[in-house]
Amino acid sequence: MAIRVINPGALTTVQDIGRTGYQALGMPCSGVMDTRAYQAANDLIGNKPGEAVLEFTLFGGIYQIEDDAILALTGADMTPLLDGTVCPMNRPFPVKKGQTLMLGTALSGCRSYLAVSGGIDVPILLGSRSTNLKCAIGGLEGRALRAGDLLPTGISSIIYSDVADRSSPSRVYPEDLTVRVIGGPQEDLFTEQGLETFYTSTYTVTQESDRMGCRLAGAAIDSKHGTDIVSDAIVFGSIQVTPAGQPIILLADRQTTGGYAKIATVCTADLPALAQMRPGYTVRFQRIAVEEAQRLL
Numbered sequence: 001m002a003i004r005v006i007n008p009g010a011l012t013t014v015q016d017i018g019r020t021g022y023q024a025l026g027m028p029c030s031g032v033m034d035t036r037a038y039q040a041a042n043d044l045i046g047n048k049p050g051e052a053v054l055e056f057t058l059f060g061g062i063y064q065i066e067d068d069a070i071l072a073l074t075g076a077d078m079t080p081l082l083d084g085t086v087c088p089m090n091r092p093f094p095v096k097k098g099q100t101l102m103l104g105t106a107l108s109g110c111r112s113y114l115a116v117s118g119g120i121d122v123p124i125l126l127g128s129r130s131t132n133l134k135c136a137i138g139g140l141e142g143r144a145l146r147a148g149d150l151l152p153t154g155i156s157s158i159i160y161s162d163v164a165d166r167s168s169p170s171r172v173y174p175e176d177l178t179v180r181v182i183g184g185p186q187e188d189l190f191t192e193q194g195l196e197t198f199y200t201s202t203y204t205v206t207q208e209s210d211r212m213g214c215r216l217a218g219a220a221i222d223s224k225h226g227t228d229i230v231s232d233a234i235v236f237g238s239i240q241v242t243p244a245g246q247p248i249i250l251l252a253d254r255q256t257t258g259g260y261a262k263i264a265t266v267c268t269a270d271l272p273a274l275a276q277m278r279p280g281y282t283v284r285f286q287r288i289a290v291e292e293a294q295r296l297l
Contacts, residue, residue: 006062006147026256029252029254042072051120053113055112058111121153193222219245227260234262239285
């Protein structure tokens with residue numbers, strides 16, 4: 001079983017839940033950006049947790065299905081067509097050998113996920129099939145997909161009638177998002193005015209954003225003596241502040257350590273929505289307690 005890439009879209013990679021357990025050695029986790037959409041896609045077609053999927057960014061592309069299979073699409077709606085006929089989001093659907101799946105531009109949000117019965121069966125490297133573009137490892141030759149690529153898929157015993165009634169909620173991703181955060185490990189390095197600026201300002205997602213970090217532009221955040229620190233650990237959702245006073249939210253392909261002060265950390269429950277923010281969308285920050293973040297999760 002396989003999927004052939006006709007048009008790879010803007011940026012399409014193989015991803016799973018990520019490469020955990022190696023950050024102490026300097027290896028980033030990578031993995032899907034929107035974990036909620038990823039888990040829903042695999043659940044819809046009865047895949048085992050952790051199976052690899054395709055992650056599409058902004059524009060999906062065109063793919064030929066080489067064998068009968070069950071597919072599911074979640075995340076941003078890219079108006080998918082199967083042989084020219086509209087096919088569903090957030091529901092499993094069967095495909096026949098030789099059919100063509102086409103995905104357009106995301107109507108809202110940024111990323112879509114395609115799960116195929118049996119998963120995308122590229123080699124496992126350090127416990128994961130995820131692509132790390134910065135390190136050029138994992139996925140298919142450590143890179144984004146190209147036209148002509150042939151992606152092997154696994155074997156599944158699930159038949160369509162087993163999952164035909166499954167569905168997951170459809171989502172519309174707002175262009176203006178309030179992100180809940182807890183105070184960061186270096187928030188004491190910022191002035192009272194700087195903290196007030198951070199929590200009361202609206203920031204715009206810039207064109208420089210990628211899977212490594214969501215770069216924001218807006219009011220400069222004042223610090224007491226600059227934001228350079230001795231490098232320490234970075235997590236998914238750490239918010240660094242550059243010397244110019246601009247926040248960067250670190251994401252799936254983040255480095256393992258960083259040398260800019262971290263003013264806050266995004267709550268895990270809000271990371272999927274944040275992963276769907278695209279250039280031009282705006283972000284605001286709301287501080288909550290650790291206990292509230294745990295309750296949300």
